Amino acid sequence: MSAPKILATGRCLPERVVTNEELSRQVDTSDEWVFSRTGIHNRHFCTKESGLDLAVGAARQALERAGLGAEDVGVCLVATFSPDFASPSTACLLQKELGLKEDTVCFDLNAACAGFLYGMKTAHALLADAPRPHALVVGCEVISRVLDMTDRNTCVLFGDGAGAAVFRRDEEAVWHTVFGSRGDAESIMVEGPGPVRSTVHMDGKAVFRFAVEVVEKSIRQLLEAEGCGINDLDLVVCHQANARIIDFVAKKLGAREGLFYKNMDRYGNTSAASIPMALDELSQAGTLKPGMRVLTVGFGGGLTWAGALLKW
Ligand SMILES: CC(C)(COP(=O)(O)OP(=O)(O)OC[C@H]1O[C@@H](n2cnc3c(N)ncnc32)[C@H](O)[C@@H]1OP(=O)(O)O)[C@@H](O)C(=O)NCCC(=O)NCCS
Numbered sequence: 377m378s379a380p381k382i383l384a385t386g387r388c389l390p391e392r393v394v395t396n397e398e399l400s401r402q403v404d405t406s407d408e409w410v411f412s413r414t415g416i417h418n419r420h421f422c423t424k425e426s427g428l429d430l431a432v433g434a435a436r437q438a439l440e441r442a443g444l445g446a447e448d449v450g451v452c453l454v455a456t457f458s459p460d461f462a463s464p465s466t467a468c469l470l471q472k473e474l475g476l477k478e479d480t481v482c483f484d485l486n487a488a489c490a491g492f493l494y495g496m497k498t499a500h501a502l503l504a505d506a507p508r509p510h511a512l513v514v515g516c517e518v519i520s521r522v523l524d525m526t527d528r529n530t531c532v533l534f535g536d537g538a539g540a541a542v543f544r545r546d547e548e549a550v551w552h553t554v555f556g557s558r559g560d561a562e563s564i565m566v567e568g569p570g571p572v573r574s575t576v577h578m579d580g581k582a583v584f585r586f587a588v589e590v591v592e593k594s595i596r597q598l599l600e601a602e603g604c605g606i607n608d609l610d611l612v613v614c615h616q617a618n619a620r621i622i623d624f625v626a627k628k629l630g631a632r633e634g635l636f637y638k639n640m641d642r643y644g645n646t647s648a649a650s651i652p653m654a655l656d657e658l659s660q661a662g663t664l665k666p667g668m669r670v671l672t673v674g675f676g677g678g679l680t681w682a683g684a685l686l687k688w
Pocket residue numbers: 404405406409410413414489528529530532578579580581583584587617618645675676677
């Protein structure tokens with residue numbers, strides 16, 4: 377059994393910050409409503425930046441911090457449901473921008489908000505016989521381009537951003553993972569590409585019920601595989617969709633105060649970007665230290681979910 381050893385992370389956010397107060401001038405909402413239901417105050421929206429710009433920013437940071445160059449990368453995956461183009465993939469455009477070698481495995485994958493962990497698992501498997509031993513996995517979303525800014529049910533929830541991780545296979549290390557999917561097109565749906573402008577539709581209550589169920593279940597499965605309790609972990613980094621989902625699960629599991637990280641107050645739900653962005657924040661703040669046991673769980677459209685317990 378081998379596991380990914382994350383060498384470094386990076387993140388990139390668009391410049392423009394959009395507050396709940398600003399949104400309350402466009403739809404009938406308020407900072408009080410949004411924050412009390414979701415834990416979100418602000419998010420970033422792209423104005424002049426493309427998804428590729430964000431992916432390049434996050435990837436360059438991660439590579440530089442890992443002390444690696446373009447010639448060291450054997451696998452390059454981008455998890456996204458809101459790419460700049462249906463084709464070429466953001467991963468291929470990123471390959472060109474970074475100058476990755478021609479035999480690098482490059483493609484996008486879409487597992488919505490669970491995408492980064494699906495990307496880690498896929499890249500880790502591909503590294504087994506990749507031309508070079510390092511993988512670059514980027515979660516990158518420009519969700520503002522698929523939001524209906526007249527729908528208060530959805531437009532207040534999401535944000536844009538990118539997070540990246542560079543890792544290699546560690547043949548000694550062990551990680552535990554869980555993956556699942558439900559073939560559900562009703563709870564969350566993003567139309568397009570097509571003649572109609574693509575928008576997000578969501579049954580918020582159904583998604584809330586789904587999320588608390590699979591996050592708790594995934595964490596229990598990972599703890600059982602590791603043979604430890606929730607408070608033996610050093611950190612839990614869930615997909616940052618909603619503070620109430622995280623608080624609900626943390627309470628149900630009897631987690632100690634502060635074990636579950638939250639940063640959606642500043643970024644909103646950035647889908648596939650949220651977990652690597654959070655890992656990068658924690659790593660840059662010095663909170664994440666080598667050897668720590670970190671559990672991550674993603675969940676979202678599909679309906680998909682994924683969890684991983686790994687050693688930092
Ligand atoms: C979306 C969510 C915050 C809505 O909270 P809720 O308590 O379920 O709210 P409801 O959808 O029942 O709506 C309650 C009322 O608030 C209103 N409302 C919805 N959005 C609003 C907003 N931004 N501002 C003010 N009122 C709003 C609704 O119109 C409804 O009004 P009504 O009772 O007059 O019809 C909540 O369901 C949720 O967090 N779901 C999970 C979503 C998620 O995380 N998705 C991404 C997963 S990757």
